[in-house]
Amino acid sequence: MSAHPPAPPTTSARTAPRRRPRDRREQILQSAARAFSANGFHAVRLDDIAADVGISAPALYRHFPNKYALFAETTRTLADALADATNAVPADTAHPATELRGLLAALTDAAIENRRSGSLYHWEDAFLKPDDARYVRDIVVAQHRRIRADLQGMRPTLDRDEADLIAAAMTSVVASPATHRTALPTRQIGELITHAALSLATVELPPEGRAPHTAPLTGLAPTSKRELLLAESIRLFAAHGFHDVTIDDIARAADLPASGVYRHFESKAAILQAAFWRASDRVTAMIADALSSSTTPREVVVGLVTRYVDLYLTNNDLISVYVSEIGSVAPRQRTALRNQQRINIEEWAAWVSRDRPDLSAARSRFLVQAALNVAIDLTRLPRKPSADHICALCIRLLTGTDGTSDEGGSDGVEVGE
Structure with a gap:
């Protein structure tokens, strides 16, 4: 036996007490924003967010009492980021074009910074x-009112409805980097998207009345029970x-018993899946239609835009x-x-890219995503714009011009690149 008792452990050998990081709440909000943006509200589980942050579920509940509280705080935080930007x-007001460029650039930067969570909007x-x-x-x-005011300052003859529509389209363009994962250096994204949004400032919207559809069509109900259920x-x-x-709600709407639903679909999720694949097939078929009726790259691009906008408005x-x-x-x-x-x-x-050889494939993908985001956002407005107006905005983004001429280049507002 040793004559001397063992020495007490040194400070470095002791187990240091675990301290809660000061930014734990921020970590939770960032993880939640990514999860809600990618999967939607109902598909997100708080246990998964806790695991992603590296804490237990009870520890997460010390910050947020339930999923809705976390969701609400997440959306408020993202909104605050836009306000700060x-x-x-x-x-x-003396230089509306300068202010507008600054606003669009700031919102683009905010979307880039929140690329994994911004599509929550x-x-x-x-x-x-x-x-x-x-x-x-x-x-x-x-935010919308500031953009609209600058736009009207640049174009005093622009009426209120047209200014509202173009401002909404600009906002959709600058938000678009947060809706996809296409890769491009951050500086290039900022310049490209800000320039694209700013180019809409000079769009001449066509006269009303030429749109194929100005509102979603109700139409007749299908006779097939499966199609009716969809x-x-x-x-x-x-x-x-x-x-x-x-399932009972669906059965009542289709005037069928619940058992009739299960004869066609094994579950509610199977109905949703079938509907999504139906939409995907229509989109793919429209590409073939646009190609078959075109002789130049410009005609393909215009044909794709008009078909997609028509699909969005009628579905x-x-x-x-x-x-x-x-x-x-x-x-x-x-x-x-x-x-x-x-x-x-x-x-x-x-x-x-074939229509505009100056654009790389990656930059073209960013513009396509921006145009599709505009089409989605504008067709979801309470007061739906005409198809012609949406098409004019999307065509400007993709071709750099207002018309269907095959001449390349941009007649939009120029910014340094």
Whole structure:
């Protein structure tokens, strides 16, 4: 036995007490924003967010009492980031073009910074309670009004409705980097997207009355029970949300017993999956249609835009459900749907690059994503614009011109690149 008792452990040998990081709440919010943006509100589990942050579920509940509280704080945080970005841009009523460029650049930078979470804006209103929705909406409305005021300062003869529409399209363009994962150096993204949004300032919208559809069509109900179930399901999902619609609700809408639904679909998720694949097939078929009726790259691009806008306007419920409920589809099917979407984007981008050889494939993909985001956002407005107006905005983004001439180049507002 030793004559001396063992020495006490040194400070460095002792186990240091674990301290909660000061930014733990921020880590939770960032993880939640990514999860909600990618998968939707209902598909997100708090246990998964806790695991991503590296804490236990009870530890997460010390910060947020439930999933809605976390979701609401996430959307408010993203809205605050937009407010901070635009508030940093000084007002310059004497030089509206300068202020507008600054606002669009700031919002583009905010979208780039939040690329993994910013697409939350597509569907947040569907789940926010009135007070939280109002908080976010007030920030968005203030931002919209500044952009519209600068636009009207640049174009005093522009009427209010046209200014509202172009301002909404500009906002959609600068938000578009947060809706996809196409790779490009950050500085190039900022310059490209800011320039694209600013180019809309000089768009001459065509006269009203030439649009193929100015509102979603109701049409006649299909006679096939399976098709009827698909149609009624999408209508209900768009109106109430996928998770709040039951098989019984679908059966009643189709005037069938619940057992009649199961003769065609094994589950509610299977109905949603079938509807999404139907939409994907239509989109793929439209590409073939545009190619078969075109003789130049410009005609292909214009043909794609007009067909897509027509699809969005006449299938607004399906597009709305696709944007908000993609997280409700099984992971394997979700991956397959997104892979097909990427293939379609590549086809668009290839023809944009052929029409504008100065654009790389990656830059063309960013412009395609911006144009599609504009089409989605504008067709979801309460007061739907005409197809002609949406097409004019998307065509400017993709071709750099207002018409269908095959001459390349841009007649939009120039910014340094």
